Amino acid sequence: MGLKRVSFVDSLRGFSLLGILLANLVIFQFGMHGALKNLSSQSEGDFVRVFIGGSFMPIFTLLFGFSFIKLIESVREKGMKSRWIILRRSKGLILLGWLHTTFLWEGDILLYYGCMILFLLPFINRRAKTIIIWASIFFVFSVAIMMNINLVSQQISRI
Template identity: 95%
Template structure:
């Protein structure tokens, strides 16, 4: 019995995780407080926050919710409790 996966959702999830990694690279290098001070300009920091962090986190959040609903449906199809 094979597991049916939605390949588009899996690939979109991987893409969003890559974006989250890119958004956090500055934090990994400089630490939480140093990340804001060590960017070359304020506009570079704004770009990272808006276009990288602000775009990929909502995509990942929606995909997490979708996967959670699919998991609950799968458990219910097997006749088990989904609490």
């Protein structure tokens, strides 16, 4: 049984990785916290933030979710229990991300993806309606948090 790849998804993943590399070139040059401050103009910083970082990371995150679903389907086709394999992959991503963040570069995302898999585990085998309800709850909750952070930062800036 051969491995079935979706060439469009692989191409999109490569495209998004190229975009993430472009976004991170400035960070590699100036460091995580000084990256956008060292660009020659505010418009360059806005361009990098919106069109490079803000465009390619969501594509890569969407592909992460797609790959997560394809992994579950692949494991089930083999007649294996998906939760243990997913848990093992999550632990591997967390370990690799922690090592990478600690010893190489602070902008690594593998640690967060590994933690996100742990967060998604309870939603495997749930009905679509249940997932939509929970997604709505999390969306409202995250918007409320962001609004609260915005209000607090506005109040701090007035002081």
